[in-house]
Amino acid sequence: MTISGSDVTVENVVRRVAARHRGERGALLPVLHAVQAELGHVPQEAIPVLADEFNLSRADVHGVVTFYHDFRREPAGRTTVRICRAEACQSLGANSLVSYAREAGLALGETTADGAVTVEQVFCLGNCALGPAVEVNGRLHGRVGPAKLGAILNGAVS
Template identity: 70%
Template sequence: MTTSVSDVPVRAAISAIVAAHRGHRGALLPILHAIQAELGHVPQECVALLADELNLSRADVHGVVSFYHDFRREPAGRTTVRICRAEACQALGADALVACVRDRVGLAPGETAADGSVTVEQVFCLGNCALGPSIQVNDVLHGRVNVERLRSILDEAVSP
């Protein structure tokens, strides 16, 4: 499903979010987070709309959206698997987890299954360094994840 800011409900939601933050210093980031929370992603068409609303250049808005990995340009799958690739988790086997996810669900970081069931993301810290390697499945954080445990977590999370 594609979300378009030309859809009246979507445009109304974005306008309400902008209005709630208008006048706040540094409003772009909170607005982008609120749009993603509301829509599940930040549609590309938002860039021009936000630039106009906030008196910013399109390049400024695009730069922020593309710089922060947390902002999605397309809707995520029903299940989101985030693999920490920061130094502590890398040292403890994050590469093996990426390979496991690729083998188990056929996706590399940054990809979403065609049926919308799963999105795989890499992140550069989940704040769980002492228990690395770490993953997050939807909103549940898992530490000390090895390949065997990851297979079990994926089987449970992705099963219909």
């Protein structure tokens, strides 16, 4: 696979990132995070390369990628909305945000067909005192209710 029309392939990116972590104990997770940071997701083509780099089975690598919710197997939308579902946010109304997103046709962990929005759940954004918390493209929002989430999803708040 060629990325963005250049000669940079998924394999080259994965091998370069893995080389930076060679010799470290437990390097698979940092490498997966670095691959996702560079490519925007961990593509299926990366699995056999990672398995080769770490002398693991493809099933082992696939298991790690699918176990941790932070790893995307498909590119995220232009806007990524992460709803906190940890206890403090849950007690302050995070379920209403999840319900609102679902009613708006946005399933957790999925990207809209037009590639505009990805809605994800996370289990702590570290903003417990201002819950429920939502992160939009890396920017933290506190005390988010359904109306504010609607504004965020409609692009009124960046």
